[in-house]
Every structure is written in C-alpha cells, then in structure tokens.
Amino acid sequence: MTELDSLWEAIQNSFRQSKSQVTFDTLIAPAKPLSLSQNQLEVEVPTKVHRDFWEKNLKAELKQYAKTVTNQEIEPHFVLEGEFDPYQNDRPAESNNFEMDTPLNPHYNFKTFVVGEGNKMAHAAAFAVAESPGGLYNPLFIYGGVGLGKTHLMEAIGNHMLQLNPTAKVKYVTSEEFTNDFIHSIQSNSTEKFREEYRNLDLLLIDDIQFLANKEGTQLEFFNTFNALHDNKKQIVMTSDRIPNEIPELQDRLVSRFRWGLTVEITPPDLETRIAILRSKVEEDHINIGNDTLNYIAGQIDTNIRELEGALTKVQAFSNLSQEPITPHLASQALRGLQRTTKTTITITSIQKNVADFYNITQSDIVGKKRVKQIVVPRQIAMYLSRELTDYSLPKIGKEFGGKDHTTVLHAIDKIEEELQTNNELQEQLNTLKAKLKA
Numbered sequence: 001m002t003e004l005d006s007l008w009e010a011i012q013n014s015f016r017q018s019k020s021q022v023t024f025d026t027l028i029a030p031a032k033p034l035s036l037s038q039n040q041l042e043v044e045v046p047t048k049v050h051r052d053f054w055e056k057n058l059k060a061e062l063k064q065y066a067k068t069v070t071n072q073e074i075e076p077h078f079v080l081e082g083e084f085d086p087y088q089n090d091r092p093a094e095s096n097n098f099e100m101d102t103p104l105n106p107h108y109n110f111k112t113f114v115v116g117e118g119n120k121m122a123h124a125a126a127f128a129v130a131e132s133p134g135g136l137y138n139p140l141f142i143y144g145g146v147g148l149g150k151t152h153l154m155e156a157i158g159n160h161m162l163q164l165n166p167t168a169k170v171k172y173v174t175s176e177e178f179t180n181d182f183i184h185s186i187q188s189n190s191t192e193k194f195r196e197e198y199r200n201l202d203l204l205l206i207d208d209i210q211f212l213a214n215k216e217g218t219q220l221e222f223f224n225t226f227n228a229l230h231d232n233k234k235q236i237v238m239t240s241d242r243i244p245n246e247i248p249e250l251q252d253r254l255v256s257r258f259r260w261g262l263t264v265e266i267t268p269p270d271l272e273t274r275i276a277i278l279r280s281k282v283e284e285d286h287i288n289i290g291n292d293t294l295n296y297i298a299g300q301i302d303t304n305i306r307e308l309e310g311a312l313t314k315v316q317a318f319s320n321l322s323q324e325p326i327t328p329h330l331a332s333q334a335l336r337g338l339q340r341t342t343k344t345t346i347t348i349t350s351i352q353k354n355v356a357d358f359y360n361i362t363q364s365d366i367v368g369k370k371r372v373k374q375i376v377v378p379r380q381i382a383m384y385l386s387r388e389l390t391d392y393s394l395p396k397i398g399k400e401f402g403g404k405d406h407t408t409v410l411h412a413i414d415k416i417e418e419e420l421q422t423n424n425e426l427q428e429q430l431n432t433l434k435a436k437l438k439a
C-alpha cells in the first residue's frame with residue numbers, strides 16, 4: 001500500500017465514523033485520491049455536486065484528519081473526473097526542463113539510516129564514496145529488492161557531500177528523468193546545454209538504472225556522460241533492482257563500465273534490523289510505542305522497508321482514529337488482512353530437497369558437479385526456483401549450490417525460462433513444486 005493509499009484509508013475511516021452511512025456512500029466514497037506531493041493532495045470527484053460538497057462541507061475535516069495521520073498541513077484540491085493533469089506541478093517555467101533538479105530529500109542521510117547485516121557493506125561503501133568522491137569506488141553500483149533503502153543511501157551520499165562542500169554540483173535523477181531530459185533536449189535543440197549540465201557535475205546520482213533497458217539512444221548518451229565524468233574523476237552512483245549483467249538489453253560496454261568500480265547488494269533486513277528501523281522512526285517522530293508492538297509489526301513485514309514504515313503509519317492512524325493506545329492487539333487489528341510474505345520462509349535448502357525428491361535424485365546430486373542430464377536439469381530448476389522464491393542474490397545462490405559462480409546460476413535461469421516457453425510438462429512440474437514449497 002502506498003503512502004497515499006494508507007492516508008486515504010485513514011481519512012475515509014474517520015469520515016465513516018463522523019458521517020451518516022448515506023452521506024458516506026453517496027458523497028464521500030466516490031472520491032478517489034490521485035496524488036500527494038509537497039503536501040498537496042489531489043482528489044478526484046465524479047461531479048460538480050461532489051466537488052462543491054467537498055469544498056464547503058468536508059474540506060476542513062479532511063485537513064484535520066490528514067494532519068492527525070501525517071503531522072503535516074495537507075492542502076486538498078478537488079478535481080472533476082478526467083480533468084486531472086498529473087504534470088501541472090512539475091511543468092517547468094521555461095522549456096529546458098533538465099535544469100529543474102529533483103531536490104535531495106534531507107531525511108535521506110547517513111544518520112537516519114539504520115545499519116544491519118543486509119546493508120552494512122552498501123552503507124560502508126556509500127559512506128566511503130561520500131567522504132572521498134571520485135576516488136575509491138567509481139562508479140558505485142547499489143542493487144537490491146524494492147524498498148530496501150537504495151535511494152536513501154544514494155541520496156545520503158549527495159547530502160553528505162553537500163555538507164562537506166556546499167558548492168559541489170550534485171544531481172539526482174531517475175534513469176527515466178535522464179531519458180526525458182535527453183529527449184526534451186533533442187526536441188528543443190538544446191543537447192549542448194544538456195551535455196554541459198550533466199558533464200560538469202561533481203556527483204551524478206542515477207536511480208533505477210534498469211529502466212535504461214531497451215533505450216538505445218539514451219544508453220549512448222549515458223555512455224558518453226559516464227565517460228566524461230569518470231575521466232574527470234567525478235563520482236557516479238547508480239542503483240538498480242539487479243546486477244548490471246542481469247539488466248536486459250543493456251549494452252555490454254555499459255555493463256563493463258559499471259563493473260569498473262564497486263557493486264554492492266542490499267538484502268532484506270533481518271528481524272533485529274527491522275525492529276531497529278521502526279524504533280528509530282518512532283523516536284524521530286516522538287511516538288510512544290512499546291517494544292512488544294514494534295516486535296509485532298516487524299514480524300509482519302519482512303521484505304520491504306517502505307511497507308514496514310507504511311504498517312507503522314497504519315497502526316498510528318488506527319490508534320488516533322479509535323482513540324485507543326497502541327498495543328500489539330491494536331496493531332494486529334490495524335494490520336488485519338496483511339498477507340505475510342512467503343518469500344523468506346522458503347529456503348534454498350528446502351528447494352533443493354523438494355526438487356531432489358521430485359526428480360528422484362539426492363540433494364548432494366543437486367549441489368554436486370555431475371553433468372548428466374538427469375541431474376543437470378533438476379539442478380537448473382532448483383536454481384531457477386531459488387531465484388524466484390527467495391530474495392537471495394545470484395552469488396549467494398551459487399554459493400549454496402556447491403560454490404558455483406553467479407554466471408552459472410544466471411545461465412540456469414535463462415535455460416529454464418527458455419524451456420518454459422514451449423514445454424508445458426515442465427511448466428506443470430514447476431507449478432507442483434511451487435505449490436509444495438509454499439504449502
């Protein structure tokens with residue numbers, strides 16, 4: 001659930017309690033939240049009647065509820081269905097929109113980043129880069145699953161560098177923004193300006209680089225930007241949800257350049273780290289929540305820190321609205337319906353055992369080196385399932401399969417994916433195996 005969704009759910013719950021059922025069903029429920037940006041909340045309503053009613057009768061209450069949940073003054077705007085322009089706030093005053101930098105989020109700094117087993121290497125590398133940009137690791141490539149703190153660490157580098165040197169030229173963009181800037185510069189005949197802007201930076205932070213996949217022209221431009229910065233010993237930091245050579249359609253020359261520096265992975269946090277993250281958040285926000293409740297929340301969400309934070313917000317909102325103190329029981333009510341993810345309960349060992357049993361071979365065959373087909377195929381299947389059903393990285397999976405290289409794992413995954421396109425029998429076998437593993 002996004003921040004917007006959980007905020008809206010909390011607002012609706014309050015209205016549900018303060019208004020009659022008919023008012024709620026007719027005038028409140030049909031309104032849909034569209035966006036929340038810089039404390040501006042866009043809400044879509046189906047008719048003018050709804051809009052007038054919200055403006056006159058519900059707006060003040062809405063603001064009050066939103067403040068209870070977020071602790072901020074939120075300003076709502078009501079728009080009629082179909083009239084919403086998602087770019088109205090982003091539109092630059094003049095045409096060269098690549099000058100409009102996305103500002104760094106000041107909260108994303110090293111102080112607010114909780115270090116645990118899964119991110120300590122990435123944290124150390126990021127800190128080293130922030131202290132000595134362009135020197136040690138260039139580029140720094142941070143990869144890992146959704147919501148695990150890649151952007152946080154990346155922006156922390158930028159914030160730290162600006163603290164040390166306030167005149168440093170730091171730019172943070174997502175790879176999509178880079179692409180848009182580039183396309184825009186072509187359209188407006190200002191590629192020179194674009195290049196000057198990007199190639200004279202001290203630090204370039206590019207988030208979610210995997211979205212450069214399939215964009216040939218942008219990749220070439222990025223390649224040249226990269227070289228210009230690197231040649232001048234300017235720091236480049238990138239994030240992605242996977243390692244460079246797993247990004248489809250990424251040109252080899254980029255892949256090889258990304259490997260020049262250091263590639264570090266962030267893996268999902270263990271329970272202790274999740275509790276520590278929640279604790280630091282409640283301390284920062286001065287919220288009174290006992291350890292038992294934090295333990296409960298941390299036990300419910302194990303793969304995504306953004307969701308973990310969302311769960312905390314949900315519990316707070318629930319307590320505010322119900323006027324009850326926060327306890328594990330209240331938390332369990334607030335988080336009812338939240339599906340515990342099965343990802344981390346499936347281990348590589350359990351996959352190896354199940355696959356071995358299924359194909360009548362032994363687990364040592366699976367992790368061994370025999371090259372006969374009856375063993376090679378189940379081994380590849382086990383690697384494929386390990387990638388799909390767990391959060392382990394390719395190198396870690398390789399290690400669990402008798403110390404194989406991550407390229408062997410990658411090859412196995414490719415092989416099985418290719419085979420699955422035409423082989424229905426294999427598809428069924430995998431479905432059976434997955435059902436067994438998730439049971």
Ligand SMILES: Nc1ncnc2c1ncn2[C@@H]1O[C@H](COP(=O)(O)OP(=O)(O)OP(=O)(O)O)[C@@H](O)[C@H]1O
Pocket residue numbers: 108112113114115119144145146147148149150151152153208241277305306309
């Ligand atoms: N170690 C940590 N300590 C404190 N907060 C963290 C930590 N890791 C992540 N967070 C918080 O979790 C949220 C999600 O983090 P972030 O946006 O950096 O993830 P991401 O890996 O970039 O996700 P995505 O793949 O969706 O881009 C942020 O609010 C961030 O501050």
